[in-house]
Amino acid sequence: MKDAIKPNLMQTLEGTPVFVHAGPFANIAHGNSSVLADKIALKLVGEEGFVVTEAGFGADIGMEKFFNIKCRASGLVPNAVVLVATVRALKMHGGGPGVTAGVPLKKEYTEEVRAGVLKASVQNHINPVNHWLAVECQSVNESSASSGLLEKTVSLSLKTSLNEYRCKTTNVFITRTDTRAEIDLVCELAKRAGAFDAVPCYHWSIGGKGSVELARAVRDAANKGSRFRFLYDVQLPIVEKIRTIAQAVYGARDIELSPEAQSKIDRYTQQGFGNLPICMAKTHLSLSHQPDKKGVPRDFILPISDVRASIGAGFIYPLVGTMSTMPGLPTRPCFYDIDLDTETEQVKGLF
Numbered sequence: 001m002k003d004a005i006k007p008n009l010m011q012t013l014e015g016t017p018v019f020v021h022a023g024p025f026a027n028i029a030h031g032n033s034s035v036l037a038d039k040i041a042l043k044l045v046g047e048e049g050f051v052v053t054e055a056g057f058g059a060d061i062g063m064e065k066f067f068n069i070k071c072r073a074s075g076l077v078p079n080a081v082v083l084v085a086t087v088r089a090l091k092m093h094g095g096g097p098g099v100t101a102g103v104p105l106k107k108e109y110t111e112e113v114r115a116g117v118l119k120a121s122v123q124n125h126i127n128p129v130n131h132w133l134a135v136e137c138q139s140v141n142e143s144s145a146s147s148g149l150l151e152k153t154v155s156l157s158l159k160t161s162l163n164e165y166r167c168k169t170t171n172v173f174i175t176r177t178d179t180r181a182e183i184d185l186v187c188e189l190a191k192r193a194g195a196f197d198a199v200p201c202y203h204w205s206i207g208g209k210g211s212v213e214l215a216r217a218v219r220d221a222a223n224k225g226s227r228f229r230f231l232y233d234v235q236l237p238i239v240e241k242i243r244t245i246a247q248a249v250y251g252a253r254d255i256e257l258s259p260e261a262q263s264k265i266d267r268y269t270q271q272g273f274g275n276l277p278i279c280m281a282k283t284h285l286s287l288s289h290q291p292d293k294k295g296v297p298r299d300f301i302l303p304i305s306d307v308r309a310s311i312g313a314g315f316i317y318p319l320v321g322t323m324s325t326m327p328g329l330p331t332r333p334c335f336y337d338i339d340l341d342t343e344t345e346q347v348k349g350l351f
Contacts, residue, residue, distance in 0.1 A: 007037040013347070014208050017044075026056025027284045028325045030065045030315070035074040042076075050222070052082075057284035059083065064249050068231050069277045069315055079222035080196070082214070087178040087186060093286075095295050112179050196221045234275050238265045241278045242304060242318055250287050252302040261318065264307040268316060273309055282320040289321030 007021035019037035023029050033053050041051040055070075056062020063081070071077065088109055092099060096108045187198035197217040202210030232244045239257070246252040257265070268274060285291035288300055306319040319325070338349040 005036070007034060007040060012208075016208070025284075025327060026062040026065055027323070028281050028327065029317075030069050030279055030313075031056025031062045032066050032070045035070065035076070038074065038076060050218070060249050060287050061280060061282055061284060064231070064245065065279060067228075068245075069279060071228070072230065072234070072277055073314065077226065077228045079226055080218055082218060083190075083195075085186070087182045090186060093294050098292075112182060196224075232278075234277055238269060238274050238278070238307070238316055242280070245278060245280060246302040250302060251296060251298055251300075252288070253299045255302045255304055257304050258306065261304045261307045264309075268307070268309050273311060273316065276309070276311075276314060276316045279310070279313075279315040279317040280320055281317050281323045281325055283323060289323070 007019040010018045010020055012018060019033065019041055021034040021037040023031065023034075025031050032055055038051060038053055041053075042049075045051055053066075054062075055066035067078075091109055097106045099105065099109070183200050187200065190198035197220070199214045199217050201214050204210070231248060232241050234241070236244070239255075243255050246255050268276075282289065283291045286293045286297070288297040289302055290297075293300075303321050304318045305321060305323075307316060308319070309316050334349075338347065340346075341348055
């Protein structure tokens, strides 16, 4: 394991350098690439370069932990945020039926959608960014301002990237894509909710040239600068830090601690660990603790069943609801089916 400290230098199919050096998924840990990899990348790209780093699952857990755990540890400050979404995912989280691998999609996913289905999903993933990044915003309307999406002196450097993807079977792209009306609708909703810009991306089907417009928008957003701030002060009591995340990011009314969770909090506080940041162990399938609770749940109580400490990693991690900390892994790792065709130099088995 002595070499595990070294990031793995890899590359995309188009030759873009990529560091792979990450921790477990954001629903059970911080879910971010390493500070070491980011710092090496920043050194290599120089003052005019850009480093793109991924932040786990969604704005509610991956991005929250990126800002409040990783940024504290590294001292690095992000210049812009790119929220990635698909029309299909927004339909599902907007109240669409469940999706099962291998089963044909329901008509809700293959037919054009109404605005109301997408609106809440778009707004609620943009909303948390307001707690952390602030620059001049492109557009604000009365409804977004009055609902707390934007504060009077705080606006947003946020770029929404809408992936228009084509379902792939073997080596053939299916010709059906999201409708133009749906794409325009999501982009409009994102801007109305406070996004700096919203751009359809086509890199899944045509590679890097399909996201050039996104790259330009990210450059423009980053150049506007940001007034970064943390969501909470680490000196707050553990319970208050958990409550702040639950209310400000998830939309919960309050939290409910089990006796065991309260006992652990008291013990960690007495041991001097009460000033550590919080790493919520939570489902990525919903903004709440219930995986099947889609849309934007309101007025719910977030149950904390247990609280544990990763002192070496430097955070306290509460278990939300029945969340398990054991990763779900396949019985046969997918790398067994990935190979290189030496004649064509094409990678086989990636999809």
